[in-house]
Amino acid sequence: MLSKRLSAYLPLAVALLLPLALRDDYLLHVASLIGIYIIVVSGLNVIIGYTGQFMLAPAAFFGIGAYTVGVLTTRLESPFWPAMLAGIVLAVIVSVVIGLPSLRVRGPYLAFLTMAFGEIFYAVINNWFDLTGGAIGIRLIPVPQIFGYEFSLGLRFYYLVVFFLALSVLLIWRVLKSPLGLAFRMTKEGEEAAETLGVNTTTTKLLAFAISAVFMAAGGALYAPLIGLISPPTFTLNFSFLFIFMLILGGQASLVGPIIGAIVIGVLPELLREALQYYLLINGLIMIGILLFTPNGLWGILQHVPRWFSSEPAGASLPKAPAAENPKGK
């Protein structure tokens, strides 16, 4: 259908043409950051939105990607790409290690368990001075380059982020369309029911953890050269909550939700710059307002917009009941 292809390629076109509108290097920096956030929140969506597991430590996996790149590129003078790959692999391993005890716990216990893991990560990066630079962190992280072509900050790095963003959304879409994606959703709807239908919820949940970790770490890996300096105060519980807000605000269990959420929360502080110290208050009030009106986030609201403009009655798009057969025949 035309509109499906349009809805897929239009955002890509917008992303590619955006620098024409944003001539400023600072604005491109913000756009790159938002792009990274979209990657992370899309990954988070896989585990929380589609599989229903409350993984409340995205900042930790984000940090694994960032710190791996930071350490390998500054200490071992490694090029960016193997460092990013190493970060992703490490994040996957850690996600399985955390996923195993998470299998038995449900609901709030799972939430606290993952929050505890986030704090463990924070304690590790804060205390392991020799590896991570402790509270000082790692600085002067170089930008990625390939065969001498440097993805310098600004326009070039922005397009690198767009590339990885498109790749991430494509991969996540393919996973969600596959039988594994179906298994994710079945696990979220009801684990016991899914088990009776042949879904191995154990491997399903572990795979969900691992796949989401891939994208969260990839985002972190890109974050390190963008900011150039990474330190523990960034990767706290607050940052994890920020990602979760982006997911819930934009709309979980949809591909577009994370995009909307990340853009809104990334852009809002910039728009509210004039409000100075009141921006946090306004930020919070806006988010509460949106959440009060829809549990499916902004995307949930936006999905209904076309219906407001159409003149069909409300039930028109529902499948029609089959015409009743008159048993007396006629």
Added chain:
Amino acid sequence: MSVFGIGLSLRSLAVMVVGIGLMVVFHLFLSRSFLGLQLRALAQDEDISALMGVNVSRGMILVVGLSAVLAGVAAAFLAPILYVSYYGGVSMMLKGFIAATIGGLGSIAGAMVGGLLLGVAESAVGVYLSSGWRDAVIYASLIALLAYLPNGIFGRK
């Protein structure tokens, strides 16, 4: 002032008395009073409680208010030791979650036990192991505990 050879300040004594007192009060409230019965019903199943005549929204508001009151009491005791800042609540929030989780959600005695265990463990680890890794050890132990007791010590369901 010293009791059994352990130095005790008047403030610590006050914390203990108030803490145990509040626990007793809440336990009696939840188990003996009609309102407490309604709150327990709400915890089990919102929809059926509504069918049984429980005012769900009033119950929810009451519960949130009660938690806020308890948090306020805790903060009042903590303020003299810890500095007061707008972000100070976050670390305390996590400690509260952890203490409740250790003890088991849904059990008041559990929350008390969990808080006690957490406090003692924190101090012990901080003194005998290192103070920097203290939090990591505590949280790792929580994860290990949840692996064996997925519902905490006294938790139900």
